[in-house]
Structure formats: structure tokens, C-alpha cells
Amino acid sequence: MQETRIRIFLVEDDEIDAMSFERALKKSGFGNYLLKHCKNAPEALETLGREEFDCIFLDYQLPGSDGLELLKRIRVQGVNTPIAVMTSQGDEKIAVEMMKAGAFDYFPKAEVTPENITKIIRSGLRLKESETQKARFEQALKENIDRLNTIVESTNALIFSVDKGLRYTSFNSRFKKTIQKLYNIEPEIGLQAVYDFYLDKDRKAIYDEFKKALEGEHTVITEEFGDPSGVSSYYEFSFNPIIDDEGNVSGVAVYGQDCTKRNKEQLEILESKLEAERTAKAKSEFLSNMSHEIRTPMNAIIGLSELLLKENLTEKQLENMKSIKFSADNLLVIINDILDFSKIESGKVEFESLNFDIFSKVHEIRKTFIFKAEEKGLGLKFEIDEKIPQFLVGDPYRLNQILLNLLSNAVKFTKEGTVSLLVNLISEEEDNIHVEFKVVDTGIGIPKDKLASVFESYTQAYTDITRRFGGTGLGLAITRQLVTMQNGEISLDSEPGVGTTFTVKLKFKKGEIEGVGTPEDMIAELLEKRDFGGMSVLLVEDNVMNQFVACQVLELWNIKVECADNGLEAVKLLEKKDYAIVLMDLQMPAMNGYEATAFIRDKTNKLRNPDIPIIALTADAFPETRKKVLDEGMNDFVTKPLEQNDLYAKIKQHALKSVKA
Template sequence: KDMIITLANDSMKEIWGKGKDIEGKKIITILPEIKDTQIPVLMQEVYTTGIPFQGTEYLVRLFRNEKQEDLYFNFVYQPYYEADETISGITIIAYEVTAQVIAKNEIIEAKKSAEMKTKFAEDAVKAKQQFLSNMSHEIRTPMNAIVGFTNVILKTKLDEPQKQYLDAIKASGDALITLINDILDLAKVDSGKMNFQQISFNLPDSIATMLQLFEIKIKEKNLELIYEYDDNIPEILEGDPMRLRQIILNLLSNALKFTNKGKILLQISLKEEDINSAMIEFALTDTGIGIPKDSVEYIFENFEQAHQNAKNFYGGTGLGLAIVKQLVEAQGGLITVKSELDKGTKFSFTLPFKKIDTKNKTEKEIENAEKKIENLKVLVVEDIELNQLLIKIILMDFGFEVDVVDNGKIAIEKLQGNKYDIILMDLQMPEMNGFEATMYIREVMKSQIPIIALTADVTTVDLEKCIAAGMDDYISKPIDEKLLYSKMIKAFKNMK
């Protein structure tokens, strides 16, 4: 009860660091630093009650080697019984576990730090995504009117200077939209949110359509465009034609920009195939300015161009090739580049596609694909007045009948008293947005009328979200007239 040390082994003496002559002295005298801690209280309780006590990773601050140290112990206090079963003292068994506790705490802190960094990173991604979403919506909304009405005016009778001015406006608008799309695509790929379609398409037709876009510019620069296509490639493939178009257009634009004389060669060949799939290789060779050897390894990085003076002379952000590489690799493909300064460059990439059995196409599908549809009655749900006017002009040019309303609530009222063939639904509107209106049409009205979303936000809105809400498809602003028409016809035919 006086807490006098009667026996201590060498290990305990070494841990305490108070010398070897400690027997016969009070523990408080040897270890004054524990006087105001729980240790004396616990020992007294064990001595009084006879109930052992076990401590785990217990922190004790001891003065040893002339300095204070924080030590951790696992210990057991047990009553010491005499032959007559009376308690005459306590036995202390202790193990120092300081190194283990420090190691464990370091692991815990590292885990907390990693979790915090992960949260910071996730918050940063969310903030970036929100910023890009807002930027996309705020820029695309006015650009929809600028590009759209420019296209409308270009269809009217104009003199040559007027046409040149409008062509310049349209080219600048298209360039701005391309830049926005490039930035958003990079963000999507970086965050793993890039979605790829799996639809059947005619590869030769897709390539021919792309090449038509460059005919005028190639003639203006007095270049030769050579196109070689492997006839062994299946005509109909399944994949993402839009992303393929984006890749090839980026590479063609690059070749055209940096080639002032000579030719551009596009080669498409079947690299390998099995029963279900085909690996296609696309190679684009130009006789342009080439890339310095020390720049080739950086050419696919964001905001990089092979020459700084090329950036100044030719313009551009240096995003195109970075996007091309990410789009190719995200689809399981591979891209390479070979170049010689002042002689030209060759970009080659491979992409896998699924093979489609064209024999299973029904006569009805072929007939529907060729048949043009007119006189559709369309309900447009859009809150911005300029966009209302533009979409109405576009749809009337298609030969469609059009009604326009300001929000989802009015659209539902219109649907209750009128019959429409298809709905074009903006997503961000006052009172009732596009998602809410679509869910009401599907769940309450039980209507299966085709609904195509119109969106200026292509960062957070994708086809899966629209499908989940009950929509059939979506199209981003600025509106591509040909794409809008094809999507409307497809949705209408699927309904029938």
C-alpha cells in the first residue's frame, strides 16, 4: 500500500532510466512524474479490490536520459497474494510499445492525409466541372443565336462582300465552339466521364462526308488530297462515328494548317479482324513543315505545339492533338507520329470496331432510311426568345409546323389540348425545367411522344441522363441543322 518497489528486473529498470538501485524505494520517489497521473490510482484499486487491470497503449511521460519522453505501454496490474490469500502488493508486467504506436499513428495520419487530399481533389474536380458547366451554358446560349442566325442569313440572297463578311462571322463562331468543345472534351476524358456511342454506321460514307468539308480549303492552298481505302474493310461497322469524325477532322485540320505545298494522303486499311470485330488503321501523311525531333514526344500534351513560332504564325491552342490522343486511347486504340523537319508528318492510329451483319437489315429499315418526312407538328419548349425564333425558322425550313412555349408547365397545358409528333425540350427553364416536364409527360400523362433535349450544357448533361428522364435523344447548342433533322426523323420513325 506504500507502493514500495520490492523487485524490478533489468528490463524495467532500463525502460524507466532511473538507474539500477531502485528496490526498497517508493515508486513515486523513483518516478515523480507519474504522481498526478492515473497510475497510482489504478495500482491502489488493484491492491484494494484484488481485481486485475489491463492497459493498452497507455501514454506515460517519463524523464530519462535528462529529457522528457512520451512512452507507450501495454501492461497488467495483478494483486500479489500471500500463502494465506491476503494481498500484500501488486505485480506489474509492462511492455513498451512506443515504436509500434508511432508506426500505427503514422499510418493513420497518412490515411487521413490521403483521404483529405482525395476529398480536396474531388472538390476541385466538382468545382471545375461546375465552372465548365456554367461556362458551356453561358457561352453556348448566345453562340446558338450568333451561329444560327448567320446560317439563316447565308441562305438568303447576298452580294459577294456580304457573303464574305457572314462567312467570317460563321468561321469565327465555329472556331469558338470548337475551342469550347476541345476544353470540355479534355475535362471529360480526365474525369473518366467521356461516353462513347455504339451505333452502326457506314464508314466509307462517313469518310466521304468529312473529306467534302476540306475540298474548298485544299483547292485554295493548291494542295492535292489523295484518299486510299481498303475494300476489305466491312462497309457497316459499330462504334462512335462522331468521335471518329472528331479525330480525323482534327488531324486533317492540322495537316492542312501546316502544309503549304504538296499533298495530304489519307489511308484507311484493315489491320486485323475476327468474327465479331475489326481493327482499322487510319494514316494521315502530309508534306508540311514537319516536327523537330525534340518536340515529337511532347506533341500530344495539352497546349503544346511543335514550334512556338508556328503558334504565333498559324494560331491555335495546341489542344487538338491532345484530344485526339485521349479519344483514341479511351476507345482502346493507339496513335503514333513520325515526322521529319521541313519534309512532313505522318500520324497513324488504330481503332477497334464491332462488325455488323448487314444481311439482317430489313427492307422496311432501308425504305425508312431513304424516305424524307415532312409536315411534322413540333412543340418547341424554350425560354430564350432569340432561340425560340431561330429554332422556329430552322423547323419551318424543314417543312414542319411549329408551336413554341416558354417552359415545361405551358408545354404540358399545350399537350393536353393538341396533338404533336415530336417535342424539342430545352432543359434549363423557369417554373418547370425540361427534366421535370419530361417526367410528367411520361409518368402522369403516360405519353410516349418522342422528346429530344436541347442543351447548352454538355458537361453535366449527357445521353444517359436524358434517357433516364424519359427523353429519346439530345442535341447540344449551337444547333447543327443536319444533325437536328436526322435526330428528329430517327426519333419519329422509332416511335412509329
């Protein structure tokens, strides 16, 4: 069945903001859509007078008219399409006014992202469907107005009707009492007071609804009323044309419902939403900054430790350096656990849907543990069911995190024997596949009475585990959260002194076959001879110590390195010189890594090579950052602290691509 095309209308005078919106829309979850764009209020009103849309995005600041004024004019014009308001400001008062005027959402332009656009459009479509259903209900109410007259006196609603001259033809006692209380006016049948009353300046909107109803339209409006004591009430009025036997409009029937409580709740929800968004954003920024600030010095410590371990050290010096490296690695694990757990607790975890090679992923994970296993004299057994399709669609980063956590625990708690990863096919459907991952060790095991608490935060099986093996007790809690948030299952079976088996079951979609990756023997050959023959690389990094470490590592591989302290210096160098690759830090003064990449990729800036491979060096290890890196035009990323094999493999990979190109 063909997908219905969604019609979207954007009112935005700023070309850059309009392009940002269009880019976000292209990356959203809607494939079949039509985007119409105009730059000012008159053009918008003219367009809405002749075309219908499913959702409207309205800039608050427009030439000659603000968004609130235009919003009101749109509603007066009779356009009931859901309207979301965008602003460069963050004023709660404006937000409340917009919502009162008929907007269904209000958000800063900084939050124009594919995810937010998708969410807002879907909300708008649901609202439109809701309004459509409401309209059907009110149409049925109009057709059954005679039957309604038998119960009007028993309702708390304000119900009345007028003829074409706006003279009362009927009203219930509730309406009469309310009008008397609010305005000291006693309505009477046949009295034209309603005409004079509704011409009052503050009630002009209601008079306009009468006019529309007399022209055959059905309309709904929410109005605020104040009694003599100054207490405000909100009523939602439904205006329904009364059709006579000849099919002509003979008057208007009005149904008014007190919505003061609902309106107050909606305003409170809006205020809570804005506060929650601010809090969530602050938490996310804090976690990202903490990740960067903590991992940046760790990069220098671990990097220098690795370099010193390659020097001609005395036995005592070598022993001390290994202790430093071991402690730094353990500290990094603890830091990562705390940051990951905080991210999960703040509700900021997102999952990707990417095509990836499951066989390559398992092979990469195996390589990660070869050295640690050999160091402890452990066997390492990795098996993957050949019936599993090579390419799956899911979140490879989160899968990697889950398996690394489980395997790290297995290696840590196993003194002798074997650590295994067994990947098996559970079931296969037309588009989906269920996969089981078993991590098996011959380690210390877990008592039966401790199994239930293993996945709890800050918990380990024995009270002395932390002292003996280290760690935060967060790794398995994080793993369980990541599995359950993907609608997966995780379980364990263990026997003290025999070993432990963790079982994870996840569902993936079948992926598309891609070009075959570099074979294992070819990778080994590439990593064996680390000589780039004087290849020129631009390192963009504001931290002097990180520059020092990276330069020493790169120079070991016969790479000529030139450093820039920020993105601004980098683009100036790229205007004058040719480089094979750019290694780009993300958080820098003057011009950050994202801004520098955008400038480089923009061919209108006429740099020498706008397509130069750019590898991000990020101290923010969260998958959301990794996705953003690729979305912003960078080719790859390496996480700080820099792991030399990973950095080398990424440079080699993109250097080879550059040569082939």
C-alpha cells in the same frame, strides 16, 4: 464458371431514394445480385440477425433512430459486413463519426449513380475479403499462442490474457506500463481489477468484447484512450478465446496495437477525399456551366449566319457574312478545345462501352468534311478494311473526337492535294480486335526536330502557325490524352513540303449485329427535300434568341413550331395538345429538361403521348452529358450551336419512327 451472387442490404425509409438506389444498382456493373430492402432500425437488426450480406447501404436519417446509432447497434450485434452510409447532408463531422463507428464509406445521396454504386460495392467486397484474410491470420495467432509467449516481451504491442472470471492470467511489460500511465492502476496476476475497470462507462464496448470472446467469438475493436495530460491514443484490440484441451473456452487473450498514426492518416485521407470530391464536383459543374453559357450565344451567332447566307445578299454582304461565319466556326473550335482540355486536366473524362457500326461512323465523319474539302479544292479519300467486323464495342463519341481532331488539322494545313482516312485491321482475337486509323495529308509537313513537341499542350510546329492558321495548339494534346487513356497508341511521320501521317491504334471488343442503318443514298434523298408537311413540333427553350433562330430554321422545313420557355410550360402544353416531336433544352428555370422528360415518360401523369420522341438540345458538348441524356429517357441529342443538317436528320429519323409506330 457461374458468377457468385452478391447480396446487398439497403436500409432506407424514403421510397423515392430507395427506387433511385435500385435504378442505379440495375445500371451498375453487377448482373448477378440480390437486393434486400427495409425501412427502419428494428427491422434492419432483425434481418441482420438471421441473414448474411456482402454489403450494407445505410441511410443516416431513419425514423426513431439515426444512422450512427443503428451502425453502432449493428456492430454490437456482431455484424461485420462492410457498411456505406448515405446522407442528404454533407456534414464532415458526421462522416468522421461514422467512419470511427465502423463505416467504410460515406457519401451524399446526390452521388447515388451506377458508377459510384459499382465502385463502393467493389471496395466493400475488397474490404470484406481483407477482413476475412485478417480473421484467418488471427485464428492462426490463436492456435500458436504458446509460441507467441516467447516473444511477447520484445514487442511494442499490449498483450495480456484473462480467465473466465476476467482475472489477469498474464500480461507483458508494455501493457503494465501503459495501464499504469493511463489509469494509475497496477495490474497483478489473479487480480479481478480488470472486471471493475472494464465496467467503466466509457470502456463498456471493451467489456462486451470480452463477453463475446468468452462465448467463443473472435472480435476486433478500435478504442481511444486519453492519458492524464489529455493526449489521446488509439489502439486496435484483438480478442481471442483461449481453448483448453477439452475444447472449452477457458479465457481470453488480447493483443493491442497502437494505431494512433494509422487512424490519424485514415481521418486525413477521408478529409482529403471529401475535399477532393467537392473540388472535382465544383470543377465539373463549372466546366458544364461554361460550356452551356459560351455555346448558347454561339448557337445564335452561327445559326443566324447560316440563315443570312441563304438570303439574296449583295456580293459584298455575302463576303462579309462568310467572314462572320468563318470566324464564328473558328471561335467554336477554340472554345471546344479549351473546354475539352480542361475536362481532361480535371480528371473528369469517362469512356463508354457501346455497340456501334464502325462503317457508319466512318461514313458520318466523311460527310462532315466534304464541304470543307470542296471549299479548298482538296481530294477526300476514305477507305475501311472490309475484314473489320461491322459492329464494335467501344466509345464511338471519343473515337469521333479523335478522328475529327486529326482530320480537321489535316484539312487546315493542306493547301492542295488529298486528305485520307485509312482504317485497317491489325489483328483479331476471339473477343477483341485491334484497329489502325491513319490520317494522311499532303500538307505543309513538320520538321523532324519539331515532331516530339507536337503533342504538347499549347504547342504548334512553327512559331507563325497560330498567326497563319489559327487554333489553340490543344487539339493534338487532347487527341493524345484520349488515345492513351484508352490504352491505345498514337504516332506520326512527317516531311516538310510532302505531308504528314498520324497513326492511331485502338483495341475494341467485337460487337453484336444490329439492324442495318439508313443507306447513304436514302439519307441523301431525305435531306434533298426538306418539307415536313406542316408537322407540329414543340420547342422547349428558355433563351429568346435561340428560340428565334430555331423557329426560323424549322419553319423553312414547313414545320409548325410552338415554344415553351421551360419544362413546366412544356408539360402543360403536352397535356392539351399532340405534337410529333419535342426539342428539349436541358438547362432551364422552373423545370429543366431532365425533370420535364421524367415527368413526360411517367405514365401515371397521363399526358397525351408519354412516348413522344424527345430530342435534347444541349450546349454542354461533353460525352458524359450525352450519355445522361439517353439514360434519362430522351431519344436523341443535337449539340449547340445547331448544325442544320444534323438537326434535320435527327428530326427526320424520329419522325419516320413515329409514323411507323
